[in-house]
Amino acid sequence: MLRRTLLASAAALAGLSGMAIAEGHEPTKVGFVFVGPVGDGGWTYEHNQARLAVEEHFGDKVETVFVESVPEGPDAERVMTQMALEGADLIFTTSFGYMDPTINVAQQFPDVMFEHATGYKQADNVSVYSARFYEGRAVQGHIAGQLTESNIIGYIASFPIPEVIRGINSAYLHAKEVNPDVEFKIIWAYTWFDPAKEAEAASVLIEQGADVILQHTDSTAPQAAAASVNEAGEKTIYTFGQASDMGEFAPLPRVSSIIDDWAPYYIARTQAVMDGTWESVNTWDGIGAGMVGIGDISDAVPADIKASAEDLIERLATGEYHAFTGPINKQDGSAWLAEGETADDGTLAGMDFYVEGLTSEIPQ
Template structure:
């Protein structure tokens, strides 16, 4: 009973705050919940860069807060509730594992807006957003197919989840289009962030003959190893040029800033509504670092053209004919993958070696 009372009072207070907002007298309060430390130089770091961009954009008219390294589950729900209780107008929950916690808290605070990254559950006050990183992977796959001499591309993967599998498929598909002999060696490290293990994985792949390294883990360790070994690699999450001045061909950069600024503005204008955003290269959510001069001019031009075509909507990285790994048909000639299948992708496409764990 008591909880209910306090929640009602709080929601009423928040209602007042929102009303005050419309006059432009009050600051908009925006909260961020991160799954890792902001110092991980990867996933959480990039979300925090987005938060800093929001602060820069709106100056004194917004107040941002964050809580880092919040475990998924009970802790997330508590942090979210406390954010809602302390008068936040908009809360970004930046990890898939916060999905149920976000939904639970959102149901209790109908006047607070929530934005959940990479999830699929929505409500009137819960939006979801994610990035089509596979668009970037298509471009780097193309470059990798052209650049490899041993025809072996080493791929350091985190966990066998749709996001990661989609990336492997997209990269492989486009590498194999320009180089039918290309082979992907995938190593699963079962961690998003374990610099030492990622370094070992990169070494193992190089020892097995890989001369191009791709990673779907957060640390810069594989890039550094590639630099030492004198081979090439692609950065992940951030521009890793610093760590592989010769090795980095380009990097897929998570750039949340434009989206965060948009959504904060929508709350300030009172135009925010629940929606599902899955943006790619076009609005700049997925960004490619400048392509290195090591890449021959024609390949560079092809890669840039592909990125432009994807951005313009003229080309979808998953355009048929594509078969599944077992040879069964997935997409017919000219058919384009639907978002639902992509979101839950749990199969390899034809030609990828090995099996998805489990």
């Protein structure tokens, strides 16, 4: 009899709890796992801006929590587990290296929804999302190829994953299209955020003759390194912002930026959890959908180059033009895309090769 009474009481409490949630008394708890500090000025900064946009949009209907500077690996799994144990309804894990930890933790918490950025492994409660950053790299390459006087463009790469390799290929193809003499020098930093390493990489590339620096790392250190050279009056080094506008370095040396706008996606996915309509999806949007933005092209860029870049942005946005349109060969000279043929998403998602003309090797 006592057992039946306890069960009835528990059921009543559960019903009251459900009523409270339905009436909006219990906020939806949304967690964010960040690979860098929220003040990095780049990748994590923009993800955190999107978190703040979720708070502003939903008000007291949501509670957000975050942990910054979480290494990719066991620490990430521990942080995700703790968030789930503390009642998170939805967790955004915002770096490629969080992929397996996200899948592992999701298996343990089937009632928690997970959103993993830039990965490809899905589950019933795991969605993946990314942006077509390679479209922004195409624009950067188009401008860089016309700005360089040394014909050497430096590229600071993070890790040899498909996202980064796609970006290098796209930037190179579009620089080469406007400047057949252009050469890319690539330094792998093996970090997403390490200002000291990034600054050192920029300095080495400048010493090797690069007068334009592109980056797929997250700090403003390369811009600062270029600025110091410019201020010394030795020569002019141009840089591009990564993930965020980095506009404090305008008009020189920053030329323009790739800007990640995650806010609309984060708001929509949070709303789906609230509505009970969330389902596992694979989202990969670009300039046209607004997930990839191009920052203001500064006055450091001549008007004719700016106009041609803006035309390229428009054609990418409307879908009139695809950043990987043949004829394109692979680095070894073998045919990849025929005249007018465009790359399929499957090949782009797993890209593990350089295009013809790049002379360095992809680290293994």
